[in-house]
Amino acid sequence: MKTRLESHSIGTMKVPANAYYGIQTLRAKENFPITNKTLHSELIISLAEIKKSAAITNRDINNLPYKISNAIIDACD
Known part of the structure; x- marks a missing residue:
């Protein structure tokens, strides 16, 4: 899978190259799988x-x- 590097104040992450989202969304996805519930x-x-x-x-x-x-x-x- 092709990725792009994105950076912010916390650090740098690889984001899928074809993704419309960025590093903040990726961090949230990785850090908050607490409830197993999705947004309405x-x-x-x-x-x-x-x-x-x-x-x-x-x-x-x-x-x-x-x-x-x-x-x-x-x-x-």
Whole structure:
């Protein structure tokens, strides 16, 4: 499997190259398998809608480059 290296304040991790998520999501997935429960699908959809709206808004006010905003919008869709 191809990976990409991503870094943040805690360190560096290999993230699948084709993944739309990043290091924070990967860390959460690895660190919090406590309950074996998943989030309700409506909550996941709502979070994606909020992130998509934020990407569109920040793109439109020139706070986020089109390439990045379009990647976020595609992932949310």
